[in-house]
Amino acid sequence: DTGVSQDPRHKITKRGQNVTFRCDPISEHNRLYWYRQTLGQGPEFLTYFQNEAQLEKSRLLSDRFSAERPKGSFSTLEIQRTEQGDSAMYLCASSRTGGATAEAFFGQGTRLTVV
Amino acid sequence: GESVGLHLPTLSVQEGDNSIINCAYSNSASDYFIWYKQESGKGPQFIIDIRSNMDKRQGQRVTVLLNKTVKHLSLQIAATQPGDSAVYFCAEIPTSGTYKYIFGTGTRLKVLA
Numbered sequence: 739d740t741g742v743s744q745d746p747r748h749k750i751t752k753r754g755q756n757v758t759f760r761c762d763p764i765s766e767h768n769r770l771y772w773y774r775q776t777l778g779q780g781p782e783f784l785t786y787f788q789n790e791a792q793l794e795k796s797r798l799l800s801d802r803f804s805a806e807r808p809k810g811s812f813s814t815l816e817i818q819r820t821e822q823g824d825s826a827m828y829l830c831a832s833s834r835t836g837g838a839t840a841e842a843f844f845g846q847g848t849r850l851t852v853v
Numbered sequence: 854g855e856s857v858g859l860h861l862p863t864l865s866v867q868e869g870d871n872s873i874i875n876c877a878y879s880n881s882a883s884d885y886f887i888w889y890k891q892e893s894g895k896g897p898q899f900i901i902d903i904r905s906n907m908d909k910r911q912g913q914r915v916t917v918l919l920n921k922t923v924k925h926l927s928l929q930i931a932a933t934q935p936g937d938s939a940v941y942f943c944a945e946i947p948t949s950g951t952y953k954y955i956f957g958t959g960t961r962l963k964v965l966a
Contacts, residue, residue: 742896769952771952771953771954773954778861779958779959780942780944780956780957780958780959781897781942781954781956782956783953783954783955786952786953788952794952794953796953829896829897831896831954833952840885840887840902840946841887841899841902842899842954843899844889844896844897844898845896846894846895846896847895847896
């Protein structure tokens with residue numbers, strides 16, 4: 739297993755367009771997280787899945803944002819009607835319950851630029 | 854690649870010296886505290902964690918210290934190497950039943966040759 743994989747690595751889109759990002763977690767990990775990171779800031783929590791259930795969503799996640807994890811494996815994050823303020827790095831992370839540490843493994847992120 | 858944390862506090866350390874990176878946290882009920890390292894263009898990478906019932910934990914070349922009285926966390930890196938140059942973030946996991954990680958403001962570590 740090569741770790742958490744995110745696709746695409748970079749996305750440039752025009753304001754108002756919809757975009758979808760994909761995350762493939764580490765295969766035995768049942769927890770999956772989405773974060774957003776802007777320059778100069780630490781990652782901000784967006785949402786969290788345990789298996790296919792979305793258990794928590796941040797207030798940052800407006801109704802233009804939706805995340806799914808239909809079979810408890812990969813996840814998608816869709817942003818509708820993108821705005822320039824959505825420009826950021828979108829990070830996915832995964833972890834497993836009962837692990838020896840609190841470690842969440844992060845992917846390389848998807849860099850979104852809204853023009 | 855694009856830099857992470859262009860306007861972050863910066864710690865410059867001579868190669869071979871020890872580094873100490875500090876972090877203040879806000880939630881006294883947090884259960885776990887974690888340090889992550891982030892290199893430019895990459896996702897955060899786990900370094901070490903510590904549970905709230907401990908005050909010190911050591912890893913390979915790294916030590917994390919937790920002072921719950923003043924809500925302070927520090928990361929000590931021994932014999933700092935050029936490959937340690939990155940932005941370092943502390944994170945906490947609240948005990949409220951959520952598993953989200955709350956990240957602090959990062960510190961950029963620059964290792965001088």
